[in-house]
Amino acid sequence: MPLKQTHWLSILVQTPVHSKLSQALTYQSPVALAPGALVRVTLGTRELLGVVWQVLKEAPPEMLSRDGKAVEIKPISADLGLTPLSDTWRQFISFAAIYYQRSLGEVALSALPPQLRTLDATQMQRRLKKQVKSNTTIDPNTGEIKPVNNENEYLATSVKLTSQQLTVLADMDSHDGPFLLYGATGSGKTEVYLQAANKVLQSDKKAQVLMMVPEINLTPQLEERVRERFCPLFGDDAVVSMHSGMTNPQRLKSWLAAHDGRARIVLGTRMAIFASMPHLNLIVVDEEHDPSYKSQDGARYSARDLAVYRGKLDNAKVILGSATPSFESWHHSQSGAETQGRYKRLSMLDRVGSSALPEVVLVNMAHQPKKTVVSPPLLAAIAERIRRGEQSIIFLNRRGYAPVLHCADCGWKSECPHCSAYRVFHKIDRTLRCHHCGFTERVPRACPACGNTDINPIGRGTEQLEEHLADLLRDVKRPNGEAVRIARIDADSTKLKGALQQQLAQVHAGEVDVLVGTQMIAKGHDFRNITLVAAVNPDTALFSSDFRAPERLFALLMQAAGRAGRDAAQGGQSEMWIQTQHPQHPLYIALKKHDYAGFAKTQLKDREAAMMSPFGYSALVRAEARTQEVAQAFLNTARETILAQAKSDNGSQNDMLQLVSVYGAVPMSMQRIANVERAQMLIESSSRKALQQFLQQWQTVLHKTPAKGIIRWAVDVDPLVI
Numbered sequence: 081m082p083l084k085q086t087h088w089l090s091i092l093v094q095t096p097v098h099s100k101l102s103q104a105l106t107y108q109s110p111v112a113l114a115p116g117a118l119v120r121v122t123l124g125t126r127e128l129l130g131v132v133w134q135v136l137k138e139a140p141p142e143m144l145s146r147d148g149k150a151v152e153i154k155p156i157s158a159d160l161g162l163t164p165l166s167d168t169w170r171q172f173i174s175f176a177a178i179y180y181q182r183s184l185g186e187v188a189l190s191a192l193p194p195q196l197r198t199l200d201a202t203q204m205q206r207r208l209k210k211q212v213k214s215n216t217t218i219d220p221n222t223g224e225i226k227p228v229n230n231e232n233e234y235l236a237t238s239v240k241l242t243s244q245q246l247t248v249l250a251d252m253d254s255h256d257g258p259f260l261l262y263g264a265t266g267s268g269k270t271e272v273y274l275q276a277a278n279k280v281l282q283s284d285k286k287a288q289v290l291m292m293v294p295e296i297n298l299t300p301q302l303e304e305r306v307r308e309r310f311c312p313l314f315g316d317d318a319v320v321s322m323h324s325g326m327t328n329p330q331r332l333k334s335w336l337a338a339h340d341g342r343a344r345i346v347l348g349t350r351m352a353i354f355a356s357m358p359h360l361n362l363i364v365v366d367e368e369h370d371p372s373y374k375s376q377d378g379a380r381y382s383a384r385d386l387a388v389y390r391g392k393l394d395n396a397k398v399i400l401g402s403a404t405p406s407f408e409s410w411h412h413s414q415s416g417a418e419t420q421g422r423y424k425r426l427s428m429l430d431r432v433g434s435s436a437l438p439e440v441v442l443v444n445m446a447h448q449p450k451k452t453v454v455s456p457p458l459l460a461a462i463a464e465r466i467r468r469g470e471q472s473i474i475f476l477n478r479r480g481y482a483p484v485l486h487c488a489d490c491g492w493k494s495e496c497p498h499c500s501a502y503r504v505f506h507k508i509d510r511t512l513r514c515h516h517c518g519f520t521e522r523v524p525r526a527c528p529a530c531g532n533t534d535i536n537p538i539g540r541g542t543e544q545l546e547e548h549l550a551d552l553l554r555d556v557k558r559p560n561g562e563a564v565r566i567a568r569i570d571a572d573s574t575k576l577k578g579a580l581q582q583q584l585a586q587v588h589a590g591e592v593d594v595l596v597g598t599q600m601i602a603k604g605h606d607f608r609n610i611t612l613v614a615a616v617n618p619d620t621a622l623f624s625s626d627f628r629a630p631e632r633l634f635a636l637l638m639q640a641a642g643r644a645g646r647d648a649a650q651g652g653q654s655e656m657w658i659q660t661q662h663p664q665h666p667l668y669i670a671l672k673k674h675d676y677a678g679f680a681k682t683q684l685k686d687r688e689a690a691m692m693s694p695f696g697y698s699a700l701v702r703a704e705a706r707t708q709e710v711a712q713a714f715l716n717t718a719r720e721t722i723l724a725q726a727k728s729d730n731g732s733q734n735d736m737l738q739l740v741s742v743y744g745a746v747p748m749s750m751q752r753i754a755n756v757e758r759a760q761m762l763i764e765s766s767s768r769k770a771l772q773q774f775l776q777q778w779q780t781v782l783h784k785t786p787a788k789g790i791i792r793w794a795v796d797v798d799p800l801v802i
């Protein structure tokens with residue numbers, strides 16, 4: 081009779097963020113399992129999903145009884161029967177957990193599709209059987225994936241590439257990257273991604289490609305383009321999506337297809353960076369400058385930055401693409417000793433075809449009557465487009481611009497009683513709503529402070545702008561003599577599922593003359609007949625306390641301008657209008673010349689002088705409590721502890737602290753949300769390594785700091801907003 085063998089496994093499970101159990105737990109198994117295997121285990125009374133992290137040679141010593149036999153190590157409940165996650169996937173997760181200061185268990189388990197956590201082994205097997213009936217077959221001998229329909233030859237497109245596209249593609253062949261593809265809006269970047277993907281997929285029958293976009297709901301067009309191009313070649317299963325708009329069963333289905341190699345292209349938002357892709361060969365990060373790549377809760381990771389790391393681990397090429405790269409990526413792609421040209425910059429400065437970039441027109445609002453919302457010259461330009469049967473986009477940044485109710489007599493404003501924010505006036509249902517905590521009330525008949533019945537909105541929201549424009553344009557007729565058609569797209573108008581797609585389809589179909597909206601309409605859409613784009617009041621972002629505000633505003637306006645005049649057939653010159661009180665501001669001067677590089681240069685110089693990103697590194701610790709004092713005291717106590725530790729230890733800790741500055745706790749700029757007070761503490765260093773070393777110890781100190789009254793705390797490494 082063969083000896084029954086025991087295998088000791090160290091297994092990760094989902095554990096609460098600050099629990100003591102944040103590292104792997106030990107279990108035993110009667111059968112050997114490889115690292116990366118997915119299993120079910122019991123923890124207390126619950127049964128959980130676990131990831132085998134390591135196979136131990138023997139039971140951990142503290143778990144051995146005196147006679148050397150193991151005690152009380154529970155057996156796993158079941159093996160889910162999936163192919164184990166790859167070594168590089170596990171290395172990648174480890175890196176992300178350490179770098180972003182989270183527990184391994186949390187990062188590993190939240191990188192897996194939620195439904196995987198709930199299925200037992202039997203359900204899993206049923207699911208896998210269902211998956212197999214697809215239109216691809218896996219060759220049992222070679223493991224090759226064969227599309228059913230493989231008569232199609234290489235190059236599924238009739239597009240004749242432009243010379244700059246060809247140059248860029250050739251450079252991508254002859255260098256390892258990572259690449260920063262710096263290409264004007266409409267220069268054909270997407271086509272480059274598709275060509276690069278095609279090449280990889282054709283040259284290796286197993287190769288997989290990950291394509292990331294900032295907001296997949298706003299870019300169904302990319303998905304369509306990718307499907308159109310690759311499904312005929314590799315089968316309908318070859319392209320899968322991964323984003324938070326999908327149901328849990330859909331997400332699991334995509335994940336499994338990527339994990340077993342059937343999916344050759346994964347198209348997703350930032351979460352897709354954690355997809356299990358055993359044959360990952362190429363990663364594309366489109367609109368790499370977009371802040372949505374940085375997660376704002378849980379592990380606050382940057383999918384863009386992680387893409388570069390994952391590319392290195394998986395030996396996959398990485399393409400970061402943008403018309404307005406983040407200044408970090410721009411800096412890293414500069415040749416020179418300082419950055420060692422970490423990324424290879426490839427430029428495509430011209431638009432495809434003869435369509436020129438729009439002319440930027442600045443309207444000096446200081447010369448307009450005080451309360452002007454849409455200046456007469458802008459209005460005339462919009463009217464002109466309507467008469468010609470062309471379309472216009474008018475947008476405003478919502479931030480700081482939503483309509484707040486105001487009493488001119490006593491100065492009352494519609495503050496939220498639970499947050500440090502004003503409630504916003506919604507005309508449709510005559511309510512005041514807090515956009516932070518959701519607190520909603522009917523609009524009062526009179527000022528709650530002084531009884532004045534004449535209370536009015538200050539600032540203008542999209543709703544009002546739409547109304548105002550309808551009023552101003554009521555006499556303007558379309559070429560066929562009909563009245564102008566105005567539509568609005570913003571978070572409110574698109575709440576219902578599918579509403580955004582439907583509204584965008586109307587714009588595409590030419591059923592809308594003037595589109596009013598928030599910056600959500602400025603991003604990524606490939607509108608054909610738009611010849612005028614206007615930013616009504618972008619100035620608010622010029623004088624922000626956030627050092628990245630100018631970078632963001634510039635990117636937003638460049639992107640918005642990119643919506644205009646994409647159709648070369650249009651002929652006429654398209655225009656980008658900007659209403660500003662500061663037409664001489666360097667940002668607008670640079671914008672007028674479409675001079676991203678010049679603007680980046682001056683901004684980077686300022687940042688270098690101030691040792692800000694990318695010249696310095698930072699992290700924030702945030703704490704939340706019922707009172708501001710409690711939140712700040714927690715942070716300040718932790719700070720004193722680590723400074724005292726460093727002082728008493730004259731060795732390496734002290735050296736490390738020389739390179740790191742820890743500032744005192746301050747209230748966050750959104751200080752209060754839903755009656756919770758928020759405080760933060762900034763940590764800066766000129767050295768990434770020193771900052772990382774510091775954060776490791778800091779984490780231990782934070783865990784030991786008395787946290788009475790603290791609701792939660794978290795570390796944000798490389799924060800986007802300070």
Ligand code: ADP
Pocket residue numbers: 239240241242245263264265266267268269270271272432606
């Ligand atoms: P970007 O991603 O840089 O904004 P796209 O790849 O979307 O640019 O290209 C802009 C438009 O030009 C798209 O409609 C695309 O189909 C078209 N296009 C791209 N490359 C070519 C080409 N080589 N020849 C003709 N049209 C092209």
Ligand code: ZN
Pocket residue numbers: 487488489490491492527528529530531532
């Ligand atoms: Zn009043």
Ligand code: ZN
Pocket residue numbers: 496497498499501514515516517518519753754
């Ligand atoms: Zn509120």
